[in-house]
Amino acid sequence: MNRALDWRRYPNFQPQEFACRHTGRVRMDADFMDRLQALRSAFARPMLISSGYRDPTHPLEAIKSQPGSHASGRAVDVSVRGAEALQLIALAVQHGFTGIGVQQKGSGRFIHLDDLSAQAQQPRPTIWSY
Numbered sequence: 113m114n115r116a117l118d119w120r121r122y123p124n125f126q127p128q129e130f131a132c133r134h135t136g137r138v139r140m141d142a143d144f145m146d147r148l149q150a151l152r153s154a155f156a157r158p159m160l161i162s163s164g165y166r167d168p169t170h171p172l173e174a175i176k177s178q179p180g181s182h183a184s185g186r187a188v189d190v191s192v193r194g195a196e197a198l199q200l201i202a203l204a205v206q207h208g209f210t211g212i213g214v215q216q217k218g219s220g221r222f223i224h225l226d227d228l229s230a231q232a233q234q235p236r237p238t239i240w241s242y
Contacts, residue, residue, distance in 0.1 A: 117142050124152045130164030130188070139165050141185040144227055148188065151207045151225075155200060162222050163189040181211060187226035189213075197223055201239075210236040 119127055122145055127138045152159050166173050166182035173179045181187035192200050197216055204212055204225050213224030230236040 117145060121146065122149045124149065124159070125161070129161040132165050132167040132170055133163075134170040135167040137165060137167050139167075139185045144186040147207055147209070147227055148225070151200075151203055151209070154203050154207065157196070159200075160191040161188050162191045162220075181226040181228050184228070186228055187211070187224065189222040189224050191222050193221040197221070205237070210238070212237075212239040213242060214239065215242040 117127075117140060119125070125145070125148070130140050131138045163182060164187075165185050166180075168174065168179040168183045170183070173183045190200060193216060197214070200223050201212055201214070204223070209225045209227050210230075211224065211226035211228055215222050215224070228234070228236060
């Protein structure tokens with residue numbers, strides 16, 4: 113993380129939305145949050161965060177060979193469906209999100225958003241489905 117978060121900069125979000133469900137910690141990256149707030153302003157409707165920060169000890173992170181984007185504080189999952197999901201994806205690309213995961217089947221529909229940089233085994237930008 114590059115700087116401390118001033119939650120007043122993010123009027124559409126509350127820290128508890130991003131808290132790790134395993135530890136309660138909130139370690140979101142400030143640059144990521146700036147990007148997310150800009151996206152929310154452009155989206156012009158509420159964005160329900162279904163997953164924000166995940167501590168490296170969170171069960172979903174602990175089973176990975178190395179913690180993922182949520183553990184870096186540079187990712188969220190947004191509960192959204194249908195035409196709003198398509199609009200969110202288009203706006204996310206415009207706002208510089210480089211990782212977009214699409215889960216649009218069943219009851220737990222969401223869009224994953226992150227802004228990680230490209231690495232040897234993970235080219236960016238990229239989009240995937242779950």
